Amino acid sequence: MSQENEEDPQQDEQEEVDQDALMAEWEQMLQEDDEDGEEAGDGEEAGGSTRVLDQDEIDSLLGLDSGDDDGSEQSGIQAVINSALVSYERLPMLEVVFDRLVRMMSTSLRNFTSDNVEVSLDSITSTRFGDYLNSIPLPAMLTVFKAEEWDNYGLITIDSTLIYSIVDVLLGGRRGTAAMRIEGRPYTTIERTLISRMVHVVLGDLSAAFDPLSPVTFSFDRLETNPRFATIARHANASVVARLRVDMEDRGGRMEVLFPYATLEPIREMLLQMFMGEKFGRDSIWESHLTAELWQTEISLQAVLDESWSTLGDVLNWEEGTFLPLNVTPESKVSLRCGDVKMFAGPMGRKNGHIAVQVQNKAAREGDVT
Structure with a gap:
């Protein structure tokens, strides 16, 4: 018993020495790993292989610089993406048409709502049809209309603010209070009916705005609340979007009119005019003068x-008295x-x-x- 008691303290001391040695070995290994990581980091910084782009450089690469908002030319990937789009500025007469629409809508919507309505044109831009559908803030109402003479379609988008403002005005809402916006429910039948009546008024003004260029009838086709069901063109097709602002004193909202370029193709030559009645490559004064001179020309x-056909040999053999038959x-x-x-x-x-x-x-x- 005495020998066993003497061996136990020696065994405990040996185990403590082993634990201390193991801990010291682990600490040394950790220090070596840290030193290797610092050396690798210094080498990467020196070589510049892991340089991180800052936010300004990323925006410049993607063409999302804040300086592009003033209408300057886009750069980077955004310029490559939009290179296939046709700018609406190549159709200058289209801006004249929308100016006429704004003036006519101001009068017609005043008569429709019996309120003081001001309509203004915010912008006319070109975009892809798919990008436009993805950018529509929901909830909204999308009206699909058809251009009868052009045999194609267009789109009118009315945001929720304008919808509730129109409903509030038509149902006798008090002035001085903002229109109530109720989220989380579909539009009621009354709301859809009132908005469809307003859309009919807008389509009538839109038809009248195009009359000086080309008589066209825009007819109401359907009213949708889901952009997927309002697809009237391929997502990659270019479109022209006119953004209108409708103000009714302390209420109002936005309305957007979209025309795919395929819809405007039948009157493309007219939309290329710089002013109403322009004739491309023609001078009416010169044409009238040339016509008058041609009528007086003597010929x-x-x-x-x-007629009869003969060979040169036969002609050389003709003599006085040769008979030429005529049929x-x-x-x-x-x-x-x-x-x-x-x-x-x-x-x-x-x-x-x-x-x-x-x-x-x-x-x-x-x-x-x-």
Whole structure:
């Protein structure tokens, strides 16, 4: 028993020494790992291989600089993405049409709401149709309308603020109080009916705004609350969006009118005009002068009774008294020509001792459609 008691303290001391040695070894390994990490970090900073871009450089690369808001040219990836879009500025007459729409809507909406309504044009921009659908703030009402003469569609978007303002005004809401906005429920039948009536008024003004360029009838097609069901063009197609602001004293909202470029294609030549009635590449004064001079021009006509073809050898062998047969009869018509161009045809006769030709009709020419 005494030997066992003497061996136990020695065993405990040996275990303590082993634990101390193991801890010292771990500490040394940790220090070596930290030193290796610092050396690797210094090497990477020296080489510049892990340089991190700051926010300004990222915005410049993506073309999202704050300086682009003033209408300057876009750069970076944004410029590459939008390079295929056609700018509305290439259709200058479109801005005149929307200016007419603003003036007409101010009057018609005043009569519709019996309130003081001011309509203003915020901007006209070009965008892809898919990007526009994704940017619509919900809830909203989207009206699909059809251009009957152009056989294509357009879109009118009304935001929730304008919807509740119109409903509040038409149902006798008190002035001086902002329109109540109720979230989390679909639009009621009364709200949809009132907005559809307002859309009919807007479509009538839009048709009248295009009348000086091209008579067109915009007819109401359907009213949607989900942008997916208002798809009237491919997502990659270019579109023109006009953003309108409707103010009714202390109430109001926004309305957006979208035209895909395919819808405006039938009147593209008219929208390219710089002013109403412009004629491209034509001078009406010069045309009138040239027409008057052409009518006074004197030309010589040749009356051809018949033609026969002969070889040069046969012509050289002609002698006095050679007979040339003509395949004509007294009723055959004579061809009147100006140079090699056939002009008229008619019967031949005599008048006042002279051979005359009565013009009856224009001669048929090659390429004429009968």
